[in-house]
Amino acid sequence: GEDVEQSLFLSVREGDSSVINCTYTDSSSTYLYWYKQEPGAGLQLLTYIFSNMDMKQDQRLTVLLNKKDKHLSLRIADTQTGDSAIYFCAESRSSGTYKYIFGTGTRLKVLA
């Protein structure tokens, strides 16, 4: 199958770190993405990682990729109330294909 799975909910306190996890099944994935969806809005690309990388850091965001276990995670440091949103992981295969598989989304709630 081509499922991309995430837990549905995560709640953290402001200032703590958040870790959102994702598992995927397609070993031919080339790029893996994290998108953010704020209430009432469309998705926006947060960050991505190429499949031959283990880690990528971008300011407060750290993406970890474990290809062997097909596990992707997004860590948000010093989580703020503005980070409350739904986070989707997604994968795409090698170049030249439209195919883009989204996970089910994780709703992050940040408590003040």
Next chain:
Amino acid sequence: NAGVTQTPKFRVLKTGQSMTLLCAQDMNHEYMYWYRQDPGMGLRLIHYSVGEGTTAKGEVPDGYNVSRLKKQNFLLGLESAAPSQTSVYFCASSYSPSGVNEQFFGPGTRLTVL
């Protein structure tokens, strides 16, 4: 630049009615996509287009039709709406699927079919 826009934002239909959702992008993107978002199911691809005049089926195309007569517009049609089509519909566009295929999303259309 407006990016990706969708009209309407909300719509309520009765079973059997028809409607067209309009997506427009001003980024000169070749690829355009229609997704539906349902609780606990992520986004599922309905149809997509690789350029003006082309369309293709995605994962869940049944009950929908699309047209891409102009590069900047991608229309999604429901000929005979059913309650199972109650969903939030998102349009997206991308320059090409090669490399980092960032997709740019519209704000969504919330459709309820009674």
